[in-house]
Amino acid sequence: MLTGPALILFLAFVIFPVVMAAYYGFFKWKGYGPPTDFVGLDNYLIILKDPTFIDALQHNFTIVVLSLLMQGPVAIGLALLMNRKMRGQSVIRVLIFVPYVISEVVVGTGWSLLLQSNGALNGLLEKMGLGGLTQDWLANPKLAIWTLMIIITWKYVGFAVILFLAGLQGIPQELNEAAAIDGATFWQIQWRISLPLLGPTVRIWAFLSIIGSLQLFDLVYIVWGQYVAATAGTSTMATYMVVNGRNAASYGFGNAVAVVLFLISLVVALLYQRFVLRRDTDGALTGGAN
């Protein structure tokens, strides 16, 4: 009885819509009245042949890879640094985490004002005598994806640092002390003890980061809007879905995009679990260490 309300709500607003997404995806449908124009797999064929979707998919995978490469090392380095005894550690930890708590809309609005061609960043560069470095950070298709990566890193790196710090503080102090007595230097301790033992935390973080990158929507849609994202080279599968589904009033098509997005995420998630996370289930403490 106790589960009843939760179950009903969950079935109605999570499971039912997900199932309906798969169903609507087979129709050409403007969203009014019951869908009648059954088109089979046509929507899916259109998606997979659409160069704008392929572009968006490539952007997604670029973001996946760059997120891991940019946030991972930075966050691990910061966590290792901050894991030492230091004054004001808790204040620093809070401040690094601030961008993560601010909403995507505030982040997007603030950054787009900061980065517009007559914005504060270009102004600052000119003041510093580096006027040659001023750029159109948002619209230049060669730069925009990197601009996006900077914003993403800024927003989400704090989360990674917090996770890694928690992971590091879970490592028994005795290990570090034993190594110190045996004459290991600070960096040897980090390299031989902290990093291998941080492995499971890093792998979980990477999983969350990958899934988040595949479903990225808010920041791109807010900063680049619905029209510019594709030309600036920052569109993602989710912005493609909203632009070509809801905004174009092609609801059947939009649902088909959602299904493709879901299947891609699912396959990536399953592969990751199978090949990466499985290591953590057999011998997390010994795996990876020499």
Next chain:
Amino acid sequence: MATTTINRPPLLRGTALSRERRNWGSPLVYFVALVVVGLMLAPVAYIILGGFRTNSQITVDPSGLPSPWDVEGYKAVLTGGVFWHEVGNSLIAAGTTTLGVVVLGLMASYALARYRFRGRGAMYALFAAGLMFPMTVAITPLYILIRSLGLMNSLPGVILPQMAFGLPVTIIILVPFLRAIPKEIQEAAEIDGCSRLGFFRRMVIPLSYPGVITVGILSFVGSWNSYMLPLFILNKESSFTLPLGVQAFASQWSVDTAKVLAFTSLSMIPALIFFSLFERRIVGGLTGAVKG
């Protein structure tokens, strides 16, 4: 951190030395920390300070400091009704979502954790599978569902789906908490004449308090910041939550950068206050949720 220092065996020579040496740590650490904190806060400072400038100041020198400080932007936002109306909408949406997620989640988790009934495993698996469905996938059918329920442009149209999507993580976090309550406590309470509901209220809720707080904060902040669902459901300005309001304000007043910055920075404040109040819980909750 504090406990590890206390627990450290004092007999080891190496640690006594290193403790002295590491009391302040190397200056490099502080330097790096300072640079990082500076980079993290600069954009936030830009937004807050920009609100204190005038448009001509911003046009002449986009990266300067306010001189003189001008409070007109903030004043205009704070005295206009739009901002407060949207704060109200956001508070209602986030508050109701949180309440619903916690109450329904506790009830369901309690049953899943402490009663044996047919289909329990399947039910738990179903909720857990919900973690695999992000709202992005379901957003279009959700929109159609909400529309056919006649809930467009109303806060319940946002609250109900948010509650539903908040349940999986809630249940995953709460079930272990509730399972950990020893059977003996329940038996003792029953012998003392405590009803099932009384046991729930007097024992279960206090004992699962840390989990409840974590879950509550996650759903409050999630709802407060959520963008995609309100974007689909709320099309009338009177129903806007703060994120939609910020975006609408930014495009409506795009020439008035100072005012946009003031609006944006004011809309950060509630989240920042909430965060600083519950910082430990949020951080603990997130790491717990991920590691658990």
